[in-house]
Amino acid sequence: MFRTLTVPKTLDHLFEATLDSSGPFANVTGSASAFMPFRRSLTSTDEPIPPFAQLEALADLAAAEAFASAVALADETGWSPAYYVRAIRLALRAGAHRPAAELARRARERYPNDDDVQRLAGLLAPLVGPARRSPADPTVRANRNWFVYHGAAYRGQWVAVKNGELLGAAPTLRELKARVGDTRLAVISQVV
Amino acid sequence: MLFFGGGKPFAIGALPYDDGVIEAAVNPRVMIQVQIATQPIRAMVDTGAPYVVLNPELADELGLRTADLVERDVTLNIRGTNYRGSLHLIDIQLVAAEGESLTAHSTVFIPRLVPGDTWGLKPNFVGLGLLNNVRYAVDPDQNTFYFGPLT
Numbered sequence: 001m002f003r004t005l006t007v008p009k010t011l012d013h014l015f016e017a018t019l020d021s022s023g024p025f026a027n028v029t030g031s032a033s034a035f036m037p038f039r040r041s042l043t044s045t046d047e048p049i050p051p052f053a054q055l056e057a058l059a060d061l062a063a064a065e066a067f068a069s070a071v072a073l074a075d076e077t078g079w080s081p082a083y084y085v086r087a088i089r090l091a092l093r094a095g096a097h098r099p100a101a102e103l104a105r106r107a108r109e110r111y112p113n114d115d116d117v118q119r120l121a122g123l124l125a126p127l128v129g130p131a132r133r134s135p136a137d138p139t140v141r142a143n144r145n146w147f148v149y150h151g152a153a154y155r156g157q158w159v160a161v162k163n164g165e166l167l168g169a170a171p172t173l174r175e176l177k178a179r180v181g182d183t184r185l186a187v188i189s190q191v192v
Numbered sequence: 193m194l195f196f197g198g199g200k201p202f203a204i205g206a207l208p209y210d211d212g213v214i215e216a217a218v219n220p221r222v223m224i225q226v227q228i229a230t231q232p233i234r235a236m237v238d239t240g241a242p243y244v245v246l247n248p249e250l251a252d253e254l255g256l257r258t259a260d261l262v263e264r265d266v267t268l269n270i271r272g273t274n275y276r277g278s279l280h281l282i283d284i285q286l287v288a289a290e291g292e293s294l295t296a297h298s299t300v301f302i303p304r305l306v307p308g309d310t311w312g313l314k315p316n317f318v319g320l321g322l323l324n325n326v327r328y329a330v331d332p333d334q335n336t337f338y339f340g341p342l343t
Contacts, residue, residue, distance in 0.1 A: 128342045
């Protein structure tokens with residue numbers, strides 16, 4: 001049931017802090033040992049508690065799954081826009097991308113006029129906007145065919161291909177641009 | 193092109209894809225041409241990736257690391273390795289060979305390599321940061337990627 005996670009000693013105070021019942025993660029704290037996805041010795045403390053201590057510690061560890069479990073149990077009732085923004089940023093730091101997007105959607109619904117919330121929601125849970133149309137490029141097929149028939153000979157190298165013809169190849173992109181010059185109309189790619 | 197049952201267009205553009213070069217015979221991919229910041233590049237379609245992911249060397253050369261930066265402290269696990277980097281909102285064009293091309297606002301992750309990190313031979317990835325903003329379909333018989341607007 002429990003997964004053991006090694007926590008740096010310097011973070012001990014943060015985990016102890018999560019037992020206090022103040023702040024927006026109150027429901028995470030009181031019965032933390034029942035659902036915390038890592039085994040720790042948890043003790044309460046009388047010190048003022050940073051409400052995001054647990055999430056910050058998990059973000060520092062890039063413990064994405066544990067972060068997702070913890071944030072799913074949080075009571076967001078009293079959350080301000082700033083709380084949401086901080087939780088979303090911590091989720092991104094933890095690598096918990098779905099929770100970040102879900103937080104962003106809920107924050108957008110609750111605080112449609114908050115600029116920071118809207119900025120993050122636009123990044124992680126964008127409302128579908130109009131896509132721009134433009135003419136086709138008939139050279140796409142020739143470029144694709146070059147990679148099919150000649151790509152294997154340039155495995156791992158950077159190449160520039162224009163209208164189905166190789167303009168140059170090099171071990172790095174910088175060298176390629178030095179050799180070829182203007183690459184804006186050519187497909188540039190590392191051959192993988 | 194492709195249509196819904198009622199005649200409404202599903203796709204407005206199509207492009208041919210290839211299987212990639214490395215491991216193409218055993219693990220074929222869907223490699224397509226897209227355009228970012230006016231530069232045509234190749235990328236692998238990956239519905240398991242939350243964002244578009246750019247090769248960091250490419251992002252540096254295109255000057256994208258400071259472009260439309262929205263969030264700078266992000267961790268993304270790519271093929272089992274955690275990379276730190278930043279998230280950006282950048283327009284990306286699906287380049288049609290037939291029909292019309294389509295440009296959509298996309299969420300893009302740019303890795304920030306630190307000493308000890310290696311990128312290796314990973315492609316650019318076209319993940320949900322673009323794919324969630326368009327309709328798309330893959331015809332593996334004809335190696336064709338179809339796309340259209342959601343609205």
